[in-house]
Amino acid sequence: MSTLLDTLNPEQRAAVTLPHESALILAGAGSGKTRVLTTRIAWLIQTGQVSPHGILAVTFTNKAAKEMLTRISAMLPPSTSLRAGANPRGMWVGTFHGLANRLLRTHWREAGLPQSFQILDSADQLSAIKRLMKALNVDTEKYEPKKLQWFINGNKEAGRRARDADAYDDYSMRLAELYEAYDAQCQREGVADFPELLLRSYELLYRNEPLRQHYQDRFKHILIDEFQDTNTLQYRWLKLFAGPHTVLFAVGDDDQSIYAFRGANTANMAEFEREFAHGNVIKLEQNYRSHGNILTAANTLISQNAHRLGKNLWTAEGEGEPIRVFEAYSDQDEASFVVDEAKALNREGVSFSDMALLYRSNAQSRVLEHALFSAGVAYRVYGGLRFFERQEIKHALAYLRLMTHPEDDGAFLRVVNFPARGIGARTLEQLADTAARSGSSLWQAACTGSGKVAGFAKLIEDIKQATTGLTLAETIDHAIEASGLADYYRADKDGADRLENLNELVNAATLFSEESEDNTLDAFLAHAALEAGEHQAGAGQDALQLMTVHAAKGLEFHTVFITGLEESLFPHEQSAHEENGLEEERRLMYVAITRARRRLYLTHAQSRMLHGQVRYGIPSRFLAELPEQVLLHLNRRAEPSYRSVSEPAPRATPANDTGYRVGQSVAHAKFGTGIIIDFEGRGADARVQVKFRDAGTKWLALAYAKLSPA
Numbered sequence: 001m002s003t004l005l006d007t008l009n010p011e012q013r014a015a016v017t018l019p020h021e022s023a024l025i026l027a028g029a030g031s032g033k034t035r036v037l038t039t040r041i042a043w044l045i046q047t048g049q050v051s052p053h054g055i056l057a058v059t060f061t062n063k064a065a066k067e068m069l070t071r072i073s074a075m076l077p078p079s080t081s082l083r084a085g086a087n088p089r090g091m092w093v094g095t096f097h098g099l100a101n102r103l104l105r106t107h108w109r110e111a112g113l114p115q116s117f118q119i120l121d122s123a124d125q126l127s128a129i130k131r132l133m134k135a136l137n138v139d140t141e142k143y144e145p146k147k148l149q150w151f152i153n154g155n156k157e158a159g160r161r162a163r164d165a166d167a168y169d170d171y172s173m174r175l176a177e178l179y180e181a182y183d184a185q186c187q188r189e190g191v192a193d194f195p196e197l198l199l200r201s202y203e204l205l206y207r208n209e210p211l212r213q214h215y216q217d218r219f220k221h222i223l224i225d226e227f228q229d230t231n232t233l234q235y236r237w238l239k240l241f242a243g244p245h246t247v248l249f250a251v252g253d254d255d256q257s258i259y260a261f262r263g264a265n266t267a268n269m270a271e272f273e274r275e276f277a278h279g280n281v282i283k284l285e286q287n288y289r290s291h292g293n294i295l296t297a298a299n300t301l302i303s304q305n306a307h308r309l310g311k312n313l314w315t316a317e318g319e320g321e322p323i324r325v326f327e328a329y330s331d332q333d334e335a336s337f338v339v340d341e342a343k344a345l346n347r348e349g350v351s352f353s354d355m356a357l358l359y360r361s362n363a364q365s366r367v368l369e370h371a372l373f374s375a376g377v378a379y380r381v382y383g384g385l386r387f388f389e390r391q392e393i394k395h396a397l398a399y400l401r402l403m404t405h406p407e408d409d410g411a412f413l414r415v416v417n418f419p420a421r422g423i424g425a426r427t428l429e430q431l432a433d434t435a436a437r438s439g440s441s442l443w444q445a446a447c448t449g450s451g452k453v454a455g456f457a458k459l460i461e462d463i464k465q466a467t468t469g470l471t472l473a474e475t476i477d478h479a480i481e482a483s484g485l486a487d488y489y490r491a492d493k494d495g496a497d498r499l500e501n502l503n504e505l506v507n508a509a510t511l512f513s514e515e516s517e518d519n520t521l522d523a524f525l526a527h528a529a530l531e532a533g534e535h536q537a538g539a540g541q542d543a544l545q546l547m548t549v550h551a552a553k554g555l556e557f558h559t560v561f562i563t564g565l566e567e568s569l570f571p572h573e574q575s576a577h578e579e580n581g582l583e584e585e586r587r588l589m590y591v592a593i594t595r596a597r598r599r600l601y602l603t604h605a606q607s608r609m610l611h612g613q614v615r616y617g618i619p620s621r622f623l624a625e626l627p628e629q630v631l632l633h634l635n636r637r638a639e640p641s642y643r644s645v646s647e648p649a650p651r652a653t654p655a656n657d658t659g660y661r662v663g664q665s666v667a668h669a670k671f672g673t674g675i676i677i678d679f680e681g682r683g684a685d686a687r688v689q690v691k692f693r694d695a696g697t698k699w700l701a702l703a704y705a706k707l708s709p710a
């Protein structure tokens, strides 16, 4: 047991070994909050205070949940010395949505859901809303489907059903009516959207006293990471699990609250302190993640926010490298700079997976992806278009849904004529009429009908028959073939990628069966709806990590590139219209900076193509808010086209302290002799471009290249 605690500092150890009382750990980025939370779970189990069965832990992403399980398993001694029942799998670890789903799957009957209820992601939800509005002849100019979606989700996240919705005028009253109709449609079709998972499971526990009692007795310890980002309903949800003897342990950082726009409420921290922690607040101030300059930048930046609980971070590490700032001509120039730097770092031994490329908005990733792809650098995008949101995957999932839940009209409409089987819009309208008249689903109407729609229903029945008794992966493989999807993409000249993704879906199912206890098709479909894209093709390969700043929360990397640091991009233009919007953007920047352990790049471009328009940006105010002494402004590379080696251009050699100059002859151990044709950077960052006699033209880092005058 001592080894568990050995590596912790005294404050961390105190937090981990806190006796039987609730507490709030309030501490800055990289101070070990997640590590403390994880170690506490292992410690509680190892000292026999609780069995894994008695632990409920909430993480922010599925990835974090998986990591936590792995870490805890590694911390615990080999299973021989464990008491029976100490399998870490007995714990409930997951995101709010994941845990809510688990609860509803277990108690579907009490929750008033069909056993095989399906989860709608945000795009599914929007199409369900559009379908509803069409059926009710709603004027979508006046009531935009997106607005209704926002209204529904906002109310659900605040714990309000349609009858309690915020409705104060004709317009919002109409929205509330539509909210009610939408919920009825979902109920009829046996589907639940994301916020519904939480609200439904909240209502379940709230109303069902014996069930609530059961869970309150079961969970002796509840631990919550990233507490600052819980919203009102999530907090109330958690409280339902807490009985009089439950110990709550919340860790968070008010400076990293970045989900206010989705209803997250830092006031929950103060409330938690009052209701549970009773002043039992532990602060951690030593940062173990980042070198000094990075931390100085983060501290200085965040000190400019007025609304803070106030705390500072220090590190025992040295200053480390300066923060590199680069101004690009254009977004493409920015992308190629990033690619060059990443490749150079990789040659120096930093793996690509230890480098992150961050951006404020998803739309920025396209240019970066293109540059990486062209340069042959493997990369992985997190939280962008998730694997399970790709068109071909959604088609496959729709077939699978129909096999277990034919009443799902959304799934029916998605694939009834995909691949094309000559079922036109007129036929479908007639089918919808029949269904509406008899109050049945489209599926039922199709089964009793004739012709092509009946043929479709039979196809699904046949697939179902043929896959009885097969494994999950075999079932999915068969469905992809028998539905005609595979052939469709085989015939499509651009279909190779999609076909590969479909294969990847079968792989994902295999993995899922190995990892989870419940390996039914229903469980897999629920998993697919909740999964945050960790199964992108090529998993396991060393790949550069691309993601929005929001998605980077809680993670850390050797090197971080924060791109697009321009006004109205970051801070985002929307923030100007929102109360405290700028402070939230600054917290977001704080999160971004504090992801870096060793090296940080901040880049911005003079011009950028976004949403089909060229925009000329001015540098983000956040750059000016950083202390100049920790920054290193990299020289912009000159455009090389107008120079040649035979006639070195009479240019002012940039101030450099390297002892080399443009035009000088040099020798390199591997590449032979050549001539320096360009410079960039200063000091430890200096690079030279050398045109070698036999080895072509190369950029070399002077610190590593070991050139000698020739």
Ligand SMILES: Nc1ncnc2c1ncn2[C@@H]1O[C@H](COP(=O)(O)OP(=O)(O)OP(=O)(O)O)[C@@H](O)[C@H]1O
Residues within 6 Å of the ligand: 007, 008, 009, 012, 027, 028, 029, 030, 031, 032, 033, 034, 035, 036, 253, 256, 287, 288, 289, 553, 554, 555, 556, 594
């Ligand atoms: N006492 C310690 N000794 C050595 N390394 C530590 C110690 N405490 C934490 N670390 C390391 O510091 C890094 C940051 O820890 P962790 O991710 O737990 O911080 P955090 O407070 O959760 O950060 P964030 O706010 O970004 O989520 C991790 O790599 C962790 O392993």
Ligand SMILES: [Mg+2]
Residues within 6 Å of the ligand: 033, 034, 035, 225, 554
């Ligand atoms: Mg953390």
